[in-house]
Amino acid sequence: MAKFFGNLHLVLAVGLVLAIAVMFAFSPDAPLDANAVLHWLHVFFGILWIGLLYYLNFVQVPTMPKVPVELKAGVTGYIAPRVFFFFRWSALLTVLTGLAIAILGHFAHEAFTFTGGSRVKMIGLGMWLALIMAANVWFIIWPAQKKILGIIEATAEEKAAAAPRALFASRTNLLLSLPMLYCMVSANIT
Numbered sequence: 421m422a423k424f425f426g427n428l429h430l431v432l433a434v435g436l437v438l439a440i441a442v443m444f445a446f447s448p449d450a451p452l453d454a455n456a457v458l459h460w461l462h463v464f465f466g467i468l469w470i471g472l473l474y475y476l477n478f479v480q481v482p483t484m485p486k487v488p489v490e491l492k493a494g495v496t497g498y499i500a501p502r503v504f505f506f507f508r509w510s511a512l513l514t515v516l517t518g519l520a521i522a523i524l525g526h527f528a529h530e531a532f533t534f535t536g537g538s539r540v541k542m543i544g545l546g547m548w549l550a551l552i553m554a555a556n557v558w559f560i561i562w563p564a565q566k567k568i569l570g571i572i573e574a575t576a577e578e579k580a581a582a583a584p585r586a587l588f589a590s591r592t593n594l595l596l597s598l599p600m601l602y603c604m605v606s607a608n609i610t
C-alpha cells in the first residue's frame with residue numbers, strides 16, 4: 421500500500437484508467453465524444469490552476485511574513501518553483517482546452533464578440549476574464565517570480581520592484597476568478 425500511494429505517477433495512472441473505464445461504462449447514455457473529454461480535461465486543469473491560485477493567496481503569501489528567515493528558503497527554493505511550474509502550465513492547458521470546447525462547439529466567435537444569446541455572452545465574459553487571468557500568469561506573475569525566487573539573475577532593486585507587481589496581478593486573478601467561475605459553471609451551452 422505504502423509503495424503504491426507513495427508513487428504519485430502510479431496513483432495518477434490508475435486514476436486515469438478508472439476515469440476511462442467510467443467513460444466507457446456510461447456511454448452511450450453519456451456520449452463519449454471530444455466535447456465530453458475536453459470538458460473533463462478543462463475542469464481538471466482549471467481546478468489545478470485555480471487551486472494553486474487559492475493556495476498562494478490564502479496560504480503561502482499571508483504566511484510567509486511569519487516564517488522564520490532561516491526557513492524561508494524551504495519555500496522559495498523548493499516548494500514555490502514547483503507551485504509555479506504546475507500553476508503556469510495548468511493555466512495554459514485550461515485555456516487551450518477551453519478554446520477547443522468553444523471552437524468545436526462553433527460558438528467561439530460569437531462568445532468573444534458578445535454576439536450570441538445571453539448564455540453565449542455569459543461564457544464569452546467568462547472566457548475573456550479567464551484569458552486576462554492567464555495573461556497575468558504568463559506575462560506578469562511568472563516573470564516577476566523568476567526574479568523573486570532567484571531563478572534568473574536580478575538585482576535587489578529588481579526583486580523589490582517585482583514583489584508588488586506579482587502580488588497585485590495574483591490578487592487581481594483572485595478577484596476575477598469569482599465572476600469567471602460563475603460564468604463557466606452557469607453558461608451550460610454544450
Ligand code: HEM
Nearest residue numbers: 459466515518519521522547550551604605607608609610
Ligand atoms: C481557471 C480558469 C477556468 C476554469 C476554472 C474553468 C472552469 C470551467 C467549468 C467548471 C466549466 C463547466 C464545465 C461543464 O459544464 O461541463 C467550464 C466550461 C467552459 N469553459 Fe472554462 N474554465 C476556465 C477557463 C476557461 C478559458 C480560459 C476558456 C477559453 C478561453 C474557457 C472556456 C470554456 C468553455 C467554452 C466552456 C463550455 C461552456 C458550456 O458548454 O457551457 N474556460 N469551464
